[in-house]
Amino acid sequence: MRAKSLWICCLLLVVCCVLFMTLEARGNWDFVLWFRGRKLAALLLVGAAVSTATLLFQTISRNHILTPSIMGFDALFTLIVTLAVFTFGAAGYNHLPVEVVFFVNLALLIAAALILFGTLLGQYRVDLMRMVLTGIIFGILFRSLTSFIFRMIDPSEFATIQVNSYARFNYIDVNLLGLATVLTSVTLVFCWRMRRQLDVLGLGFEIATNLGEHVARRQKQALVLVAVLVAVSTALVGPVAFLGLLVVSIARLVAPNETHATLLPLSAVIAGIVLVGGQAILERGLGMSTPLAVVIDFVGGFVFLALLLRKGWT
Amino acid sequence: MITVENLSYTVANTCILKDISVTLPKGGITALIGPNGAGKSSLFSHIARLLPLQTGRISVEGLEVSPSNRQALSRKLAILPQEVHFATRLTVKELVQFGRYPHCQGRLRSEDHAMVTAALEAFGLMSLADRFLDTLSGGQRHKAHVAMTYAQDTDYLLLDEPLNNLDIAASRALMALLRRLADEEGKTIVIVLHDINFAAQYADHLVVLKDGCIEREGKPAEMVTGALLADVFGTDAQVAVVDDTPFVMP
Incomplete structure (x- = not known):
């Protein structure tokens, strides 16, 4: 049963990948495969990163509604990038090696996430209402600060960061692809090895403590992993608001049980289907008439509302 | 002590x-x-x-x-806190299996499976083993939680x-069960x-x-x-x- 839903999804993903690579392919195959292959790899990478980050965050915050992006994680990353451009200037920023910039941003994001969300999660009982409000306020704060800086910098610098502040699946920053692949793979291995501990964390502070887990420490470890995954996906394609919520909710629907051993691969595969399949349809089938991010946010937004209305706050 | x-x-x-x-x-x-x-x-x-x-x-x-x-x-030492509820959707058996976590860190061995079965039997939960917790009555769900702490196989049980x-x-049944655990085990x-x-x-x-x-x-x-x-x-x-x-x- 468990294998069945996973295999069906894997099959769908393969079909999507083949369509993505071959639909309306004209000209030199070497070029097409190289050009599209990099995009495909980036999409799969982003899918796995976003879905895993969402799943981990939902486990440590013990709810099925919040996601790192709703809590303002990727807005924070954009703010950090914007601040960097503001301080160094576009020329200085673009002169720095991409990898160095990325690692500095990543370190700042991890630190900020631990300070902001670590204290929030470390409480004896996690208050969901407070989490939601804090997340919304953080999100607005980070976005407002970003747009405030936008207004202060000169137009050429603005162009440098503008690329970083919107979700974009058509223009993926492939400079970072190698680094992102390594970083994401390592992080995903850590997440996979933590799967049993994550199952226990999902039972809540009291039961996890009873079963001998150090809840606060595990939550911090998971937050670091979430921060790395969000940083990678945001650096590659920009902030994606509802993608994680959408794919993890679908994964919970089709999964036969809610262990992380099932949900981690399943949600990553479903994220791949949504991104690769959606991009193939929108880019080739509908001739880029609508950006994929808009469609995902539209559907994901509905899922968010449906979850809120159906489950309430419990 | x-x-x-x-x-x-x-x-x-x-x-x-x-x-x-x-x-x-x-x-x-x-x-x-x-x-x-x-x-x-x-x-x-x-x-x-x-x-x-x-x-x-x-x-x-x-x-x-x-x-x-x-x-x-x-x-x-196994503890059963007040009012446990979690977002994860679990069956009774999956919940009781978590009781073995301190002993096997989630990799259930044959003796862990035996202990889980023993716990389900001791609490009369065999027929409910594959039911989801949210489909049970309050009393049954409670019993499943006590069964989890029982599967933890500790000398001390705190409720x-x-x-x-x-x-x-349900109250009398639970207290009688605790009495039996104290007297017989x-x-x-x-x-x-x-x-x-x-x-x-x-x-x-x-x-x-x-x-x-x-x-x-x-x-x-x-x-x-x-x-x-x-x-x-x-x-x-x-x-x-x-x-x-x-x-x-x-």
């Missing part, structure tokens, strides 16, 4: 526990009773390491309750107000109770708390008197004796 020495607990300048020292005996059922706000649940939470120690020491058979002994404690939200039949059970009559009927040892202090302790038959209710609970209820067991008239 659970030893609590000089335990104090202060929240927002309010002293909840005042320099408590108490020894809970090994074997049998020990009930913590007292009026609302006496500090029963705070004492429970400290022994269950749900609250960090501010001052004092707690040890379970010489094993100190501290973060560094987390895993060893989880094989010695915080387990009779909340249970009807009289030699487990030590510490239980926070609201209902003095249940404590008098099923416990071997009573510890009475009032205003963050241990007021008195002893055998239920000697302890539950009109004087106790007047002094500790501040109500002049009558106490009848039925079959050598004191009974507080409501």
